[in-house]
Amino acid sequence: MIATLVPLQATSLIFVALAATSVALCRNPLRQIILSGVYGLLLVVLFVVLQAPDVALSMLVVTTTAYPLIVLVAIARTRHGSKEEK
Amino acid sequence: MNFLAYGVAGWICIVGLYGAIVSKNLIHLALCLTVIQSSTYVLLLSVGYRHHGTAPIYKGIRLGTNTVDPIVQSLALTDIVISVTVIALILALALDVHKKLGTADPDEVVELQG
Amino acid sequence: MTRRQIRGTIAIPVLGALGAFLYWGLSGLPPFGNYHGFYGHMVSILSLPQRHVTNAVTATVFDYRGFDTMGEEFILFAAVTGVVLLLRKSGEDEEGPPEDTVTSDALRLFGLLALAGGVLVGLWLAAYGLVTPGGGFQGGVAIASGFVLLYLTGSYLAFARRTSESALDPLEAVGAAGYVVVGLAALIAGLPFLANLLGPGKPGTLVSGGSLGFINWAVALEVAAANTILYKEFLEQYIVPIARGRKS
Secondary structure, X not given: OOOOOOHHHHHHHHHHHHXXXXXXXXXXXXXXXXXXXXXXXXXXXXXXXXXXXXXXXXXXXXXXXXXXXXXXXXXXXXHHHHHHHX | OOOHHHHHHHHHHHHHHHHHHOOOOHHHHHHHHHHHHHHHXXXXXXXXXXXXXEOOEOOOOOOOOOEOOHHHHHHHHHHHXXXXXXXXXXXXXXXXHHHHHXXXXXXXXXXXHO | OOHHHHHHHHHHHHHHHHHXXXXXXXXXXXXXXXXXXXXXXXXXXXXXXXXXXXXXXXXHHHHHOHHHHHHHHHHHHHHHHHHHHHHHHHOOOOOOOOOOOOOOHHHHHHHHHHHHHHHHHHHHHHHOOOOOOOOHHHHHHHHHHHHHHHHHHHOHHHHHHHOOHHHHHHHHHHHHHHHHHHHHHHHHOOOOXXXXXXXXXXXXXOOOOOHHHHHHXXXXXXXXXHHHHHHHHHHHHHHHHHHHHHHO
């Protein structure tokens, strides 16, 4: 028997692909980290749909707190410096 | 239709690489790396998925129930948590570069270094 | 054309070739949903009767793949050490941490409640890791996220005092070393490295898995301490220049 994708999985995968494209092609890091949060949450949904609750939890805690925090600080720090120069 | 899951994983990898190649900012570059890395999670979990399978947690389900592959899940799980610290290390390096050279643009960094 | 434009133009055919290569490789995989991996099947069947662990994923992480996870834990340790070396060197502080108390009572109250909630969720995730979805890795990050609220709704001073390096660094080291100690304890007892010394325990309870529980908590401690150190170093990068600017 050849199994096929469930519509839910297909939809979730397409959303993930679209979000990944937007994260990679967004030029502004500040907008990118917001998109990256959305992308992370879509990945969480995909992982749940693919029956991987452990991985989904892992992605959830990482994408909602750890990434935004460290990346926002890095953005603030680099902006701070470049303003002083100008 | 069956190739969609693997195709999405491949696409995420390629689009992330493209974003990294044309990146104007080291922080942007680090975020593109996370996208490339996430393609491996999608691929691993898609490979390990079994049709009509449930999560491999034998709490409330009988032993011998059709479950998805636990090994690929354990690979992805640890990697997600480790990747945060690795990205933090990359960002710390980017901050260091910015502090020394006053720019976070990879091209300018190359020019300033000669 | 700038360097970046040249790079972008060259990248398109190269990435196209990579895409074709990936297509060729990925199309050789078993069709989606039809994977019948031998090892995955074995772990699924054996983790409950052999290790008395209901969550086969955690059993793989801490037992069947335990040695590998120890390596991963040291990647985490090394990366955090690198961050600390890079940021503490550049963020040398002459006048000590700046004053930045949050004055809103509502924010403080909410922050405190959320802190308690975050830490509690983290502890719960770590504790039941061997029974239901969760485990030391996820729990550790959640605990660290709870502690970060102490800073966000309290003040940097409070955060710096409660999570000083003299307390955090040893905790991280204890977490990393705890894993190795569990492994060595088995070695001393004449068993292979990381063998389960304490017996499998009662399935479906907090004491299931025997020494896997210790490994789980060691990892939780390591990840929580490592992430808190990480947040602290990064927040220091953010807050110190602002507070200095306000003062001068």
